[in-house]
Amino acid sequence: MAKKTYDLLFKLLLIGDSGVGKTCILYRFSDNHFTTTFISTIGIDFKIKTVELRGKKIKLQIWDTAGQERFHTITTSYYRGAMGIMLVYDITNEKTFDDIVKWLRNIDEHANEDVEKMILGNKCDMEEKRVVSKERGEAISREHGIRFMETSAKANVNIERAFSELAEAILDKAAGRDADPDHARIAVERRPSRAPPARACCS
Amino acid sequence: MSEPEVNTNEEKKGTSDFVEDGKNKMVIKCKYCLSKILEKKTAVYVEQEKELPLMFQGIDRKQGEIKKEMLNEYYHVDNMYIFENIGFTHQVDNYKYLTCADCEAGPVGYYDLDSKHSYIALSRIEHS
Numbered sequence: 001m002a003k004k005t006y007d008l009l010f011k012l013l014l015i016g017d018s019g020v021g022k023t024c025i026l027y028r029f030s031d032n033h034f035t036t037t038f039i040s041t042i043g044i045d046f047k048i049k050t051v052e053l054r055g056k057k058i059k060l061q062i063w064d065t066a067g068q069e070r071f072h073t074i075t076t077s078y079y080r081g082a083m084g085i086m087l088v089y090d091i092t093n094e095k096t097f098d099d100i101v102k103w104l105r106n107i108d109e110h111a112n113e114d115v116e117k118m119i120l121g122n123k124c125d126m127e128e129k130r131v132v133s134k135e136r137g138e139a140i141s142r143e144h145g146i147r148f149m150e151t152s153a154k155a156n157v158n159i160e161r162a163f164s165e166l167a168e169a170i171l172d173k174a175a176g177r178d179a180d181p182d183h184a185r186i187a188v189e190r191r192p193s194r195a196p197p198a199r200a201c202c203s
Numbered sequence: 204m205s206e207p208e209v210n211t212n213e214e215k216k217g218t219s220d221f222v223e224d225g226k227n228k229m230v231i232k233c234k235y236c237l238s239k240i241l242e243k244k245t246a247v248y249v250e251q252e253k254e255l256p257l258m259f260q261g262i263d264r265k266q267g268e269i270k271k272e273m274l275n276e277y278y279h280v281d282n283m284y285i286f287e288n289i290g291f292t293h294q295v296d297n298y299k300y301l302t303c304a305d306c307e308a309g310p311v312g313y314y315d316l317d318s319k320h321s322y323i324a325l326s327r328i329e330h331s
């Protein structure tokens with residue numbers, strides 16, 4: 001009926017320990033936030049957002065994960081179709097940072113092997129409660145060749161940017177694959193993280 | 204008074220500001236933050252009697268009670284990826300309710316899990 005109104009569709013998942021702020025990142029939770037009683041009671045499952053990257057109109061379908069999900073309960077069916085994963089920890093909670101490695105292993109086991117990942121150190125508005133330095137976040141991301149950013153769902157810092165960077169990475173990967181199907185994957189895996197240099201999160 | 208048809212004519216006249224060739228003539232936005240929900244001419248105008256929960260439930264209601272209102276003008280979208288920006292709630296009965304993707308105002312409509320079609324209520328959005 002209606003003609004296709006976009007060029008590409010990317011499915012993205014938000015993953016990480018309970019309490020790191022995944023739902024708030026999806027909800028955006030900014031000052032102009034306006035959740036009605038009815039909507040906040042039911043909760044939002046996923047969103048569709050349209051972004052424009054390099055002249056292409058891209059639809060992002062972004063999924064939150066259910067509250068108590070732990071890495072051992074998240075399996076293949078859960079990751080099905082996901083092209084990008086936002087792996088979130090809480091900069092004020094050491095355990096959530098330690099668990100990033102376990103989440104990465106889970107993703108390796110169950111997700112599509114060329115899924116694009118990004119690590120987010122969330123709650124960077126709480127500088128006084130910080131226990132995970134930005135350097136440690138950058139180091140682990142570099143080690144795994146993954147993009148990294150510190151975010152605050154509360155202060156609305158880097159949230160939009162994180163999603164467009166992840167989308168851009170998926171776009172790059174897709175372009176590479178089209179151009180050179182045999183070598184693109186290897187090239188992508190060896191490419192170092194393009195995480196931008198230290199950028200003050202909430203200062 | 205003598206012409207009962209006058210009513211329907213007036214109704215048609217009202218919607219013609221928004222509807223052209225059966226589709227939305229204007230961009231559809233969130234009433235509260237003006238986030239773009241649908242591009243021009245991407246949804247089909249339909250008249251159907253369908254209840255939607257109120258956006259503001261109020262504090263005087265009883266536990267578990269959901270206040271609704273009957274609405275009869277909707278835009279029909281047969282593929283969810285036609286939306287520019289939209290949020291889907293968790294499932295309630297056979298529906299997911301639709302919200303603004305940016306400020307979560309809603310419900311602005313509903314998604315039917317059987318047909319996989321979406322409906323946006325004209326009274327819950329802004330034409331621009």
Ligand SMILES: Nc1nc2c(ncn2[C@@H]2O[C@H](COP(=O)(O)OP(=O)(O)OP(=O)(O)O)[C@@H](O)[C@H]2O)c(=O)[nH]1
Binds near residue numbers: 016
């Ligand atoms: N200060 C601050 N608090 C935040 C931020 N993001 C989330 N929070 C708070 O952290 C708590 C948990 O946030 P959620 O979004 O519910 O966490 P979640 O990752 O969805 O947790 P589960 O659904 O249990 O997996 C809430 O009390 C939020 O208000 C942030 O950026 N800054």
Ligand SMILES: [Mg+2]
Binds near residue numbers: 023064065066067
């Ligand atoms: Mg949550």
Ligand SMILES: [Zn+2]
Binds near residue numbers: 233236303305306
């Ligand atoms: Zn809005």
